Amino acid sequence: MKETSFMTVIPADEEDLRPEKLIERISQSRIVKVYGSERDMSDENSPISLKISIDDRNYTVNLSMAEPDFPDFYRTVHFFSDLDFQKIEKIEKALTVEIDYTDDFVASYHDQLKIINCLVPDKLAVMDLPSEKILSGKWVKLAAESDIPPAPRYLYTAQAITNDSGEVWIHSHGLRRCGLPDLEILGSNRDMAQVHYQILENAAIHMIDEERCPEEGEPTLLARLAEGVPMITVLADWEDALKLYPDATVGTEDDRDEYHAEGTKVIMLYLNAEDMENGKISRIQELDKYLGHNTMFMISHKETERMRSLARERIDYVCKVSDQLDSGVEVLMKLGLRVDDEYLQPETDPDEQREHIWFTLKAVEQDEEGPIFICELMQEPYYVKAMQKGSTGSFRVADVTDWAIFRDEKKYTPDDAYLIG
Numbered sequence: 355m356k357e358t359s360f361m362t363v364i365p366a367d368e369e370d371l372r373p374e375k376l377i378e379r380i381s382q383s384r385i386v387k388v389y390g391s392e393r394d395m396s397d398e399n400s401p402i403s404l405k406i407s408i409d410d411r412n413y414t415v416n417l418s419m420a421e422p423d424f425p426d427f428y429r430t431v432h433f434f435s436d437l438d439f440q441k442i443e444k445i446e447k448a449l450t451v452e453i454d455y456t457d458d459f460v461a462s463y464h465d466q467l468k469i470i471n472c473l474v475p476d477k478l479a480v481m482d483l484p485s486e487k488i489l490s491g492k493w494v495k496l497a498a499e500s501d502i503p504p505a506p507r508y509l510y511t512a513q514a515i516t517n518d519s520g521e522v523w524i525h526s527h528g529l530r531r532c533g534l535p536d537l538e539i540l541g542s543n544r545d546m547a548q549v550h551y552q553i554l555e556n557a558a559i560h561m562i563d564e565e566r567c568p569e570e571g572e573p574t575l576l577a578r579l580a581e582g583v584p585m586i587t588v589l590a591d592w593e594d595a596l597k598l599y600p601d602a603t604v605g606t607e608d609d610r611d612e613y614h615a616e617g618t619k620v621i622m623l624y625l626n627a628e629d630m631e632n633g634k635i636s637r638i639q640e641l642d643k644y645l646g647h648n649t650m651f652m653i654s655h656k657e658t659e660r661m662r663s664l665a666r667e668r669i670d671y672v673c674k675v676s677d678q679l680d681s682g683v684e685v686l687m688k689l690g691l692r693v694d695d696e697y698l699q700p701e702t703d704p705d706e707q708r709e710h711i712w713f714t715l716k717a718v719e720q721d722e723e724g725p726i727f728i729c730e731l732m733q734e735p736y737y738v739k740a741m742q743k744g745s746t747g748s749f750r751v752a753d754v755t756d757w758a759i760f761r762d763e764k765k766y767t768p769d770d771a772y773l774i775g
Contacts, residue, residue, distance in 0.1 A: 355617050356454070356533035359466060360483040363449045364422055364442055364491070366476040371449050373402060376417065376473050380404065383472040408465045413453045415469060422448045424488065428481065429511055432490030433773055442478050449474060459532040459562050460660075464503040471498035485511040485528030496772050502664045505769055506562040506657065510536070512554050514547055515604050522547045523605035524554055525618065534561050535619040538592060539638055541599045549645045553577075553638065556651045557587060557621050563654040571633055573624050577651045578736065579644035586624040590635055595620035598637050650736060658710060662690075662755045664768045671771045672757055673725055676718035685715035687729055688756035689749050693737035709737045710755045716746065724751060 365371055373393060381388050390405030402417040422445055434442075451470055455462035470480060477491035485508070497504045510528030522542040529536045537558055542550045556576055561567055568574055568589055577585040592610075596602060607615075622635040629636065653661075665688075675683050690708035699707060713729035720726065731745045741747070759766040759774065766774050 355530060355535070357484065357530045358452050358454055359462070359531040360450055360452045361466060361470060362420055362422070362481040362483065363451060363470050363474045363477050364445050364479040364481070365447075365449065365474050366441065366478050366491075368445060368447045370474055370476060371419065371447055376402065376449070377404075379475070380406070380469070380472045385468055386472050406469070408468060409461075411456050411458065411461060411465060413456075413462075413465065413469075416452045417473070418450045418452075420448045420450045421446065422481075424481070425486075427513075428486050428488050430488045431508075432488075432493045432770060434479070434488075434490065438478060445478065448481075455531055455533075457565055459509060459534075459565060460503045460506055463509050464497070467494050467498040467504070471495055482508075482528070484531045485509060486513075487511055487528075492772055493770060500664070500667065502660060502667060505660075506559045507555060509562060510558055512551055512558075514542075514551070515609070516544070516547075517604050519603065520544045521602070521604050522550075523602075523609070524550055525605070525614070526554060526558060529558060529561070530617050532562065532565075534558075534567050535589070535617050537589075538595075538605065538618055538620045540592075540595055540605045540620055541602055541637060541639060546639075546642055546645070549642075549649075550638065552649075552651070553585075553587075553621060553645075556653075559657060560652075560654070563656050567619075573630050575652055577649055579641060579649055580647040581644065583641065583644050585641060586630070587638075588622050588624055588635055589619035590622045592618060592620050594635075595622055598622075598635070653710070658755060661688075661768075665754050665756045666751055668768045668771045669725070669751055669754060669757070671759065671766070671768075671774050672715070672727075673718055675759055675761065675774070676715065678761070679715065679717070682761065684760040686732070686758045686760075687713050687715050687727060687749075687754060689713055689727075689729065689753045690755050691735060691738045691741060694739055697737045709735050711735055713747075713749075715757075719748075726750065727754070 380386055387407045388404055393400055393402040399419050404415040406413050406415055453466055479491050480489040480494050510526045512524055512526050515523045520543050524542055525538040526536040537554050539550045539554055573586045573588055576587045579585055623638055623640055624630045625636050672685055688710050690710050693707050693709050712732045714732055715729055717728040718725050727749045731741055731743055734743050735741050
């Protein structure tokens with residue numbers, strides 16, 4: 355089921371794609387180690403095969419020339435100016451870079467961006483074919499040159515297919531390059547689609563973090579909902595899931611070509627321990643009344659650490675806009691609060707046991723140790739009784755897990771901080 359990861363690079367200058375230039379650049383890289391190459395020297399457009407390693411991860415990288423083609427259904431995930439599009443439209447030759455991922459999926463995705471950045475330093479865009487995304491060349495450069503890998507959500511895209519009645523079928527693309535099934539949610543609607551998308555996103559991230567797909571019937575604690583209700587998910591074949599959606603009109607057998615009929619799983623629920631024991635699955639909609647009300651998804655320590663590292667690496671962007679908080683700029687900060695003693699797990703370092711929760715930034719002060727963030731809590735914590743919604747506190751960079759800047763009706767995160775002027 356594991357598929358090759360193809361990305362197509364749109365260069366700023368087609369001359370940069372000459373084979374001798376490509377090989378020279380990657381051979382001189384301090385990040386990528388080349389230990390073998392093959393190509394037909396008599397044909398400038400013949401494919402190139404490279405044997406490389408990055409931090410002891412070994413790859414065969416296949417390079418080939420392609421004509422740029424942007425399908426309408428591909429999602430543009432970064433900002434492109436009109437001038438960017440005008441430049442892209444003039445390019446007639448692109449470079450396809452294909453590799454097979456290791457079992458460290460996020461590292462392999464990061465490695466593919468590093469390889470691309472070495473081969474074509476000046477690029478306008480990158481088409482990520484498995485996830486059907488169009489990435490900004492500027493973002494690829496920023497991500498490739500960072501020590502911290504991009505968010506796992508970059509490895510896939512969730513698409514929503516709807517009909518005139520408002521029924522929505524949500525399904526992903528891109529996970530198969532990791533040897534994982536793509537995921538689906540059936541029977542959604544326009545009101546709940548965004549919340550259901552969050553479920554799919556967190557289920558996908560859970561698999562990527564675990565570097566495996568749950569076994570048949572295996573339960574996953576994906577979230578805690580309002581009133582302490584747990585969300586226990588389980589993956590099911592679409593044929594079995596559709597039996598619980600007899601009125602479904604999208605995502606049915608008629609909608610499935612060969613690609614959407616294989617290598618895909620539907621996210622379902624176990625509602626209680628008895629259901630788990632008996633293998634009884636239920637529709638995701640059984641918990642709709644709880645969703646969107648103080649939902650706390652179970653984010654792994656690995657992903658929390660990645661988010662935290664990236665947020666801290668680019669915290670200067672928050673400090674730079676802090677003097678604009680009274681003029682239309684809003685900054686949200688996710689901070690790690692140490693949980694109360696009664697919730698501590700004895701086998702884990704107490705300082706690592708934190709509830710990560712969103713605050714509104716009110717001001718930034720400075721002392722000899724660096725910035726101090728004055729923040730107001732936006733929601734009720736589960737495991738920190740001394741803090742309630744509306745509580746304020748002073749925090750350091752070491753407490754920061756994530757942040758988001760809202761300015762001119764746009765949202766900026768550590769991931770796309772390069773766009774903040």
